[in-house]
Amino acid sequence: MTALLEIRDLKAEVAGRQILNGLSLTVNKGEIHAIMGPNGAGKSTLSYVLAGKPGYEITGGEVLLNGEDLFAMAADERAAKGLFLAFQYPLEIPGVATLTFLRAALNAQRRKRGEEELSSPDLMKRVRELSKKLGIDPDMLRRPLNVGFSGGEKKRNETLQMALLEPLLCVLDETDSGLDIDALKVVANGVNQLRAPERGMIVITHYQRLLDYIVPDVVHVLAAGRIVETGGKDLALQLEATGYAQYQGEAA
Amino acid sequence: MAAVQETIEQVRRIDVEQYKYGFVTDVESDKAPKGLSEDIVRFISQKKNEPEWMLEWRLEAYRRWLTMREPDWARVNYPKIDYQDLYYYAAPKKKKELASLDEVDPEILKTYEKLGIPLREQELLAGVVRPEGERRIAVDAVFDSVSVATTFQKELKDAGVIFMPISEALREYPELVRKYLGSVVPASDNYFATLNSAVFSDGSFVYVPEGVRCPMELSTYFRINEKNTGQFERTLIIADKGAYVSYLEGCTAPQRDENQLHAAVVELVAMDDAEIKYSTVQNWYPGNAEGVGGIYNFVTKRGDCRGDNSKISWTQVETGSAITWKYPSCILRGDNSSGEFYSIAISNGHQQVDSGTKMIHLGKNTSSRIVSKGISAGRSQNTYRGLVSAHRKAKGARNFTACDSLLIGDQCGAHTVPYMEAKNPTAVFEHEATTSKISEDVLFYCVQRGLSQEEAVGLVVNGFVKDVLQQLPMEFAVEAQKLISISLEGSVG
Ligand SMILES: Nc1ncnc2c1ncn2[C@@H]1O[C@H](COP(=O)(O)OP(=O)(O)O)[C@@H](O)[C@H]1O
Ligand SMILES: [Mg+2]
Numbered sequence: 001m002t003a004l005l006e007i008r009d010l011k012a013e014v015a016g017r018q019i020l021n022g023l024s025l026t027v028n029k030g031e032i033h034a035i036m037g038p039n040g041a042g043k044s045t046l047s048y049v050l051a052g053k054p055g056y057e058i059t060g061g062e063v064l065l066n067g068e069d070l071f072a073m074a075a076d077e078r079a080a081k082g083l084f085l086a087f088q089y090p091l092e093i094p095g096v097a098t099l100t101f102l103r104a105a106l107n108a109q110r111r112k113r114g115e116e117e118l119s120s121p122d123l124m125k126r127v128r129e130l131s132k133k134l135g136i137d138p139d140m141l142r143r144p145l146n147v148g149f150s151g152g153e154k155k156r157n158e159t160l161q162m163a164l165l166e167p168l169l170c171v172l173d174e175t176d177s178g179l180d181i182d183a184l185k186v187v188a189n190g191v192n193q194l195r196a197p198e199r200g201m202i203v204i205t206h207y208q209r210l211l212d213y214i215v216p217d218v219v220h221v222l223a224a225g226r227i228v229e230t231g232g233k234d235l236a237l238q239l240e241a242t243g244y245a246q247y248q249g250e251a252a
Numbered sequence: 253m254a255a256v257q258e259t260i261e262q263v264r265r266i267d268v269e270q271y272k273y274g275f276v277t278d279v280e281s282d283k284a285p286k287g288l289s290e291d292i293v294r295f296i297s298q299k300k301n302e303p304e305w306m307l308e309w310r311l312e313a314y315r316r317w318l319t320m321r322e323p324d325w326a327r328v329n330y331p332k333i334d335y336q337d338l339y340y341y342a343a344p345k346k347k348k349e350l351a352s353l354d355e356v357d358p359e360i361l362k363t364y365e366k367l368g369i370p371l372r373e374q375e376l377l378a379g380v381v382r383p384e385g386e387r388r389i390a391v392d393a394v395f396d397s398v399s400v401a402t403t404f405q406k407e408l409k410d411a412g413v414i415f416m417p418i419s420e421a422l423r424e425y426p427e428l429v430r431k432y433l434g435s436v437v438p439a440s441d442n443y444f445a446t447l448n449s450a451v452f453s454d455g456s457f458v459y460v461p462e463g464v465r466c467p468m469e470l471s472t473y474f475r476i477n478e479k480n481t482g483q484f485e486r487t488l489i490i491a492d493k494g495a496y497v498s499y500l501e502g503c504t505a506p507q508r509d510e511n512q513l514h515a516a517v518v519e520l521v522a523m524d525d526a527e528i529k530y531s532t533v534q535n536w537y538p539g540n541a542e543g544v545g546g547i548y549n550f551v552t553k554r555g556d557c558r559g560d561n562s563k564i565s566w567t568q569v570e571t572g573s574a575i576t577w578k579y580p581s582c583i584l585r586g587d588n589s590s591g592e593f594y595s596i597a598i599s600n601g602h603q604q605v606d607s608g609t610k611m612i613h614l615g616k617n618t619s620s621r622i623v624s625k626g627i628s629a630g631r632s633q634n635t636y637r638g639l640v641s642a643h644r645k646a647k648g649a650r651n652f653t654a655c656d657s658l659l660i661g662d663q664c665g666a667h668t669v670p671y672m673e674a675k676n677p678t679a680v681f682e683h684e685a686t687t688s689k690i691s692e693d694v695l696f697y698c699v700q701r702g703l704s705q706e707e708a709v710g711l712v713v714n715g716f717v718k719d720v721l722q723q724l725p726m727e728f729a730v731e732a733q734k735l736i737s738i739s740l741e742g743s744v745g
Contacts, residue, residue, distance in 0.1 A: 051700050054692070079702035091697040095715030101701075104711055109702035144715065161701065 002067040004029045004200040005169055011060035012049045018059065019045045021225035027169070027200040034203045034211055034236060037222035038244040043204045044088065046222070047173045051085040052078055065169065080112035082168030086158040086175055092146040098157065099141040102127055102164055109165060130163045134190045152183030159190035170194070170201045176210040188213030208240040223247035284341035290314060293450050296341050300419045300453075303426050313439040313449035320443045326606040327635045327667060328575045330548060338482045338513060340451045404468065411467050413497075414459040418486055421457035428459060432490055436519035436556040436583070444515040444577075445552040448484045452517065455485035460495035460526075469725055471500040482513040489519070491526035493559065498529040500728055512537075514573075516551045524559030524586065529567070531724050533732050535739075536572035538603050546574025546603075553580035557589035557618075565592040566609070567723045569732040571739040574603060579637065581610035584618035584646075591620040594720040596732070598713075598739050599632030599664070608637035608669075613649035613679070622653040625717045628664035629740060635667040642679035649679040657687040658716050660709065660740070710737035 005027040012020040019042045027033050037043055049056045050063065052075030063070040065081060073081065093101065107117040118126070131138050136156055146154050155175055162170055172191065176184055191201070191214050203214055211219070211233065219236045221229040221244075228247050229235065284295050293314050297307040322333070408415050414425065421429050439449035456472045472487065491497050501518075514536065520528050530553075539546025549572075555564035566580040582591025593609035611620035620640065628634040634657065642649035657666035668685050690712060698708035714721070714733055721729050 051696075053696050053700075075696070075699045076702050076704050079700055085700050087697065087700075091691070091694045093694060093698075093712060093715050095718035096711055101698075101711070104703060104707065105698075105701035108704065108707055112702065165701070 001028070003027065003064070004031075004066060005202075006064040006067075007061070008063070009061035010046075010049070010063060011058070012045065013057045013059050014045060014055060019225050020049065022061065023222070023226050024061075025220065025227055027202060029168075029200055030195075030197045031218065032195065032201045032203060032214065032216045034205065034214075034216035034219045034233075035222050035227075036205060036208070036219060036236060036239055038248065039206065041222045042225040043222055044173055045225075047085055047171045047202075047204060050078075050171060051075060051083060076108070077112065079165075079167075080109045082166075084162050084165060084167035084170045086155075086162060086170065086172040088174040088177055090146050090154045090158055092144070092149075094144050094147050096145050097142055098145045099124075099127060101145045102141075102161065105161065106164055127160075127164060130160060133193065134159055134163060135186055136160055150183075151178040152180075152186065155179060155183070155187045156190065159187055159194075163190070163194060168199055170199065171204070172201065173204045174206065175203070176205055176207060184210065185213060208236045211236045221247060284339060286339055287336040288314075288338070288340055288451070292340050296451055296453055299341065300422065302419075302422055305430065306422055306426075309434070309439065310450050313446050314451075316440050317443070317446040317450055320446060322443050326577050326637070327633060327669075328577060328604040328606050330575055330604075333513060333548070335447075340482055340484070341453055407467070408470075412461045412464050413466050414457065415470050416457055418455045418457040418488060419453070421488075425457075425459070428490075429457065429488065432488055432519070432521055433486075434519075436521060436554050437517050437552050442552060444550040445517050448486060448515050448517045448552070451482070452484045452486035455487045455516070456489075457487075458489040458497060458499065460491045460497045462492040462523075463494045464492075465495070466497040469498050469500055471502065473502045482515065484514075485516045487516070487518040488521075489528060489530070490521045491523065491528050491562075493523045494525045495523075496527045498725060499531070500725065501530070501532045502535070512547050514547050514549050514551070516553075518551070518553040518580075520553075520555035520564055522555065522557050522559060522562035522564050522586075522589075525561045526559060527563040527565075528555065529565045530555070530580075531728055532566075532568040532570075533724075533728060533735065534568065534570045534572055534576075535735060537574075538572045538601060538739075539574040540601075542602070547572065549573035549576045549578060551576075551578045553578065554583065555581065555591065556583045557586050557591060557615075560586040560588055560615070562586050562589045563591070565594070565723070567592075567594040567720065568596070568607075569720075569724070569735065570595070570597040570605060570607060571735050573605075576603075576605040576607050578607045579609055581612065582620060583612045583614065584620065584649075585614045586618075587615040588617050589615055590618065592723075593620075593622045593624070594723045595624045595636075596627070596717045596720045596736070597624070597634060597636075598627045598629075598736060599634040600629040600739060601632060602630070603632040605633070606635045606637055608635075608639075610639040611641070611651055613640075613642040613646040613651070615646065617648040618646060619650040620652075622651070622655075623719055624653075624655045625720055626655070626657040626666055627660065627713055627716065627740070628657070628666050629660035631663045633665045633667070635669060637669045639671045639673075640681055641672070642674040642676045642681075644675045646676050647678050649674070649676060649681075651679075651681045653681070653683045655683075655685040656716070657685075658713065659687065659689045706737075706740075709740055713737075713740060 003026045007023060007025040010020050010023045035043055058071055065083060070078060103123050110117055127141060128138060134156060146157060175187060203216060216233055219231050219233055220227045284292055290311060293310050297310055437445050440446055458470060460466050489499060520530060522528050536547035536549055557564050564582050570576055580593060584591050591611050597605045597607050599605045609622055622638060624636050626634045626636055636655050640651045655668050659666055666687055670683055672681050674681060694712060695708045698711060699705060713736055721732060724732055
């Protein structure tokens with residue numbers, strides 16, 4: 001069976017500095033992988049490289065998404081093929097209503113996949129259903145995207161986008177950052193509803209806390225641009241106790 | 253390549269090559285000889301069967317113009333215009349006077365069809381059941397120097413509204429035209445307005461009588477087709493006491509290597525308790541990627557809030573023209589009168605835009621509001637130039653101005669030149685201005701969700717201009733939104 005995501009010996013630079021140093025990782029359909037690691041280890045860099053953010057140069061290795069060469073696809077194609085990145089700091093777009101953004105994103109993806117666009121009434125219906133399911137105030141749909149949203153609202157909005165776009169691979173970068181425990185529970189609950197046999201997830205976090213609510217199948221430690229340890233969900237608990245100091249020495 | 257850099261490249265490649273209105277219509281035309289002289293002025297007046305006073309008015313303007321100098325204070329550069337190398341009159345040739353739209357040259361009708369302008373009102377009316385609440389729009393189409401068709405004339409007439417080519421109004425309602433023509437923009441006002449006064453060939457005339465709310469949107473559609481032809485149209489709109497009218501103006505021109513001159517004058521008069529809403533979507537040919545060709549758009553637009561409690565609102569979406577020199581203004585003469593100016597000005601390629609407004613507060617408790625959104629891309633220069641002034645007697649004058657500029661790329665420029673003068677101590681003027689670059693991170697966020705780079709820019713820009721788009725009548729807003737995307741990314745509308 002083809003893995004959903006296959007990362008082999010990935011090396012990448014940003015601003016002339018090598019950040020990823022031969023990173024390998026396999027995610028199968030239906031699995032949730034947690035990536036933990038100290039600040040500056042390269043966790044966000046990995047998510048941006050996968051998503052195709054400009055400014056990141058691939059200097060080695062390869063990545064296959066459902067068996068296809070990821071780096072042969074433009075960033076928007078990757079999205080249309082089912083790659084979704086939940087941003088650590090979701091961006092604001094003044095003057096663009098959340099619903100307008102959702103419509104633009106979904107229909108752009110559908111066009112790219114050669115599917116018919118969703119009509120406005122159908123979209124409205126679908127978005128309303130999902131909002132209800134995720135505990136999102138429908139009023140948010142009319143507000144300009146992320147403008148003046150609280151940290152919790154922003155992350156809930158990312159979850160809503162994810163639910164609507166139905167990606168195959170979700171990469172969640174520090175979804176827990178800036179959330180109090182109640183907001184964290186709501187967002188985690190949303191993410192858990194999106195668990196599906198066809199879908200894989202990579203949950204990036206610095207703290208173990210999130211993993212109490214989104215329980216992973218596999219836990220990896222990323223340090224100095226490589227996966228340095230892999231284990232079950234108790235690895236997270238172990239890290240909580242020991243910290244990352246033991247990995248800080250891992251050289252590039 | 254960085255996202256923004258990519259956008260710049262894209263914008264540079266597509267810009268004006270994407271101009272989809274650049275076709276030329278093949279019709280025979282009647283032209284005056286090239287060049288400008290008293291004889292040409294007489295020729296135009298004679299062609300139009302004008303009353304004697306009108307000819308005198310034109311000649312006086314012409315003589316005045318000879319003594320004037322072309323203004324050079326705007327932040328625009330262009331080679332000297334040879335006024336003797338232009339045609340001042342061109343009319344599609346017709347065999348006889350038109351009795352109905354059926355006699356309009358089918359080539360011209362096709363042109364308007366291609367442009368999406370419905371001239372065939374009979375088809376629209378032909379028993380088709382309209383969705384509830386759908387508005388109809390009466391159209392006056394000006395092709396080069398003359399008006400070729402005005403639709404819905406009868407229905408408007410029943411409501412007492414006069415909407416016709418100004419050349420016709422000069423024959424049918426000479427006293428009404430005479431009373432108001434040049435009363436807002438005098439024939440001596442400025443170089444281009446004076447030129448227009450001498451040679452204007454057509455345009456629209458609107459009179460909405462006391463207490464009448466115009467039953468539909470009125471619209472004029474301008475099209476320059478002929479080569480080397482200046483277009484000098486003249487629009488005059490009067491809303492009598494308590495009247496209301498919403499007027500839309502659209503314009504395109506074919507793609508040509510020579511620059512074409514467009515020097516229009518628009519005068520609005522609002523009497524007591526009257527309101528005029530004037531919306532423009534300007535999409536003249538902007539020239540090619542190297543900056544060759546395109547329309548010089550030197551326009552004088554002014555509204556006079558002559559009566560108490562009157563209101564004039566300008567909304568403009570400026571996407572075309574090689575050079576734009578345009579300051580739709582309001583004279584707030586009546587007590588409690590108010591003026592508004594909402595503007596979106598997009599420049600790309602080598603376009604130069606110098607646009608803004610003047611709000612002249614003369615009456616008591618007058619108020620004005622200015623919302624300007626400038627978007628510069630490519631190697632374009634985009635200047636907002638505004639004047640807000642309160643006369644000594646303008647007690648309680650209030651103004652709010654917000655000017656926002658958005659830059660796409662690093663080879664374009666945005667400039668804000670606001671002047672304010674309050675000669676009355678009770679005046680309250682507020683001014684806000686921002687300049688920002690389109691954010692690479694925001695574009696990436698959109699692209700990660702599946703939008704192409706172009707779609708992302710379009711979405712962000714449409715958000716940026718939303719406050720102004722909302723001021724446009726519905727149908728126009730949709731068109732404008734598409735136009736904004738096209739003029740920035742070349743994505744097929
Ligand atoms: N745009 C950039 N320019 C220069 N250095 C960067 C840039 N982005 C990230 N880095 C560096 O790359 C390293 C990894 O960063 P990041 O991937 O954000 O780590 P993490 O998400 O694990 O905290 C850090 O040392 C950071 O300073
Ligand atoms: Mg990070």
